[in-house]
Amino acid sequence: MKQRPIVTLDGPAGAGKSTVSRAVAQRLGYVLLDTGALYRCVALAVEQTGAHAADESSVSAVAERLASDAAIELAGSSVLLRGQDVSRAIRVQSVGELASRISALPAVRAALLDLQRSFGASGGIVAEGRDVGTVVFPDAEAKFYLTASTEVRARRRHQELSERGESTTLEAVWREVVERDERDSHRAIAPLRQPEDARLIDCSSLSVDEVVARIVARVREIEDPLRDGAAPG
Numbered sequence: 239m240k241q242r243p244i245v246t247l248d249g250p251a252g253a254g255k256s257t258v259s260r261a262v263a264q265r266l267g268y269v270l271l272d273t274g275a276l277y278r279c280v281a282l283a284v285e286q287t288g289a290h291a292a293d294e295s296s297v298s299a300v301a302e303r304l305a306s307d308a309a310i311e312l313a314g315s316s317v318l319l320r321g322q323d324v325s326r327a328i329r330v331q332s333v334g335e336l337a338s339r340i341s342a343l344p345a346v347r348a349a350l351l352d353l354q355r356s357f358g359a360s361g362g363i364v365a366e367g368r369d370v371g372t373v374v375f376p377d378a379e380a381k382f383y384l385t386a387s388t389e390v391r392a393r394r395r396h397q398e399l400s401e402r403g404e405s406t407t408l409e410a411v412w413r414e415v416v417e418r419d420e421r422d423s424h425r426a427i428a429p430l431r432q433p434e435d436a437r438l439i440d441c442s443s444l445s446v447d448e449v450v451a452r453i454v455a456r457v458r459e460i461e462d463p464l465r466d467g468a469a470p471g
């Protein structure tokens with residue numbers, strides 16, 4: 239019996255999920271599962287092998303091989319791909335873009351599903367992504383959907399990329415955010431959508447601390463009855 243809940247945070251690019259989920263996991267002493275990092279690792283591996291993103295069978299084969307070799311490791315804040323630290327390499331814009339494209343392929347999603355679920359088997363996890371509350375952990379006890387206006391998300395993303403030394407314009411990032419939303423929300427399989435039982439948090443005018451405090455407070459409410467063996471209310 240799980241004694242600590244599974245916490246899911248879904249939402250579009252740039253809503254602040256990464257920063258918030260890291261802080262929530264730290265405050266609660268939970269494991270963080272950044273599912274986007276897994277898709278980004280597949281994208282990086284696809285880029286490295288020179289496979290074309292539209293070549294479904296090659297891309298699927300790359301994803302299946304990575305999963306069966308257990309080649310992706312999330313070690314604290316580091317991401318390892320076949321033992322190499324790719325934490326920075328997976329964050330560049332081109333890899334994010336490719337991750338969004340290849341994540342629409344059913345075989346890629348299937349290859350990463352068991353891996354994601356294995357992280358949550360005993361609870362005490364904060365999972366963030368696009369379908370963690372709908373598909374990966376549909377029975378999660380604490381679900382949140384984080385969003386923010388397109389402008390806020392584009393500005394945030396632009397600042398993040400600039401701080402990492404990527405030269406790009408706000409207009410280009412804005413366009414990319416809109417395209418990514420469109421693709422992630424309209425793909426046939428596991429599209430981005432708010433789980434019915436998720437709490438919606440609009441982060442447009444809330445600070446990170448405020449968002450984190452709301453989530454932590456809700457998880458604490460759920461933790462107590464779980465620990466006592468009762469269903470959370």
Ligand code: DC
Nearest residue numbers: 273274275277337338341367368369
């Ligand atoms: O959250 P992120 O920007 O690191 O995710 C990169 C891409 O990976 C995103 O555009 C869509 C895909 N993704 C997904 O399809 N499902 C998830 N649970 C997480 C990410």
